[in-house]
Amino acid sequence: MTTVRSVLQSKGSDIWSTAPNTLVFDALKVMAEKNVGALLVMEGNQLIGIFSERDYARKVVLEGESSHTIAIRNVMTSGVISVTPDQSIEDCMTLMTGKHIRHLPVLENSKLVGMISIGDVVKAIISQHEDTIKQLENYITGAR
Numbered sequence: 223m224t225t226v227r228s229v230l231q232s233k234g235s236d237i238w239s240t241a242p243n244t245l246v247f248d249a250l251k252v253m254a255e256k257n258v259g260a261l262l263v264m265e266g267n268q269l270i271g272i273f274s275e276r277d278y279a280r281k282v283v284l285e286g287e288s289s290h291t292i293a294i295r296n297v298m299t300s301g302v303i304s305v306t307p308d309q310s311i312e313d314c315m316t317l318m319t320g321k322h323i324r325h326l327p328v329l330e331n332s333k334l335v336g337m338i339s340i341g342d343v344v345k346a347i348i349s350q351h352e353d354t355i356k357q358l359e360n361y362i363t364g365a366r
Contacts, residue, residue, distance in 0.1 A: 224346045226314060226328055226338060227307035235328075235336035239264045240273065242295035246282055249273055249294055260325040262337060263298045269327055269334055271298035276324075304329045305338075311346045318343065 239262040240249045249261055253275070263271035273294050281297040282289055304327040305314055314326055318340055328336040 224311040224350050225307065226305055226309050226311065226326075226336075229311065229338055229342050229346050230307065230328060230336040233338075233342055237262060237334060237337060240294055241265070242270060242293065242298070244294045246273075246278065246287075246289040246292050246294060246297060250278065250289060259339065260337075261294075262302075262327055262334070263294055264334075267334075269302060269304070269329070271295075271300045272302050272325060272327070273298045274325065302327055306330060307335060311343055311350070314338065314343050315347065 238252065238256050238258050240252065242263055242265055253259065253261060260272055260274035262269055263273055271294075277297050277299055278289070281287070282292060287297075303317065303321055303323060305317070307328055307330050318324065318326065324340045326338050327334060328338060
């Protein structure tokens, strides 16, 4: 069973975040620079929300707002769903597909330790399946 912890160990635990008073335009620049689809919204060490490309499309563009004048706090998603490092990747996949989300902050003892995306989860599941296939091929052919 692959855990969130093992995914963070292989991908790294860089956390890209922004403050709630940051302008949407500035947050978008960070997302483009870091090549990420979401930023965690932090107030000090406290996770208070997440801002994603989906939030931008639905709450800024479609509402006719200007990314140069609206703050993240006005368009972020609050009530963030998170996971722990010991949760399985399968649990994450179920959660992400069930809740229609693409990013999960990882909290350990209420402390933010990373974030995983749907891409990270899919990559881990594919790797897990490839390992299983190799093991089965070795078993069938008698290789060790």
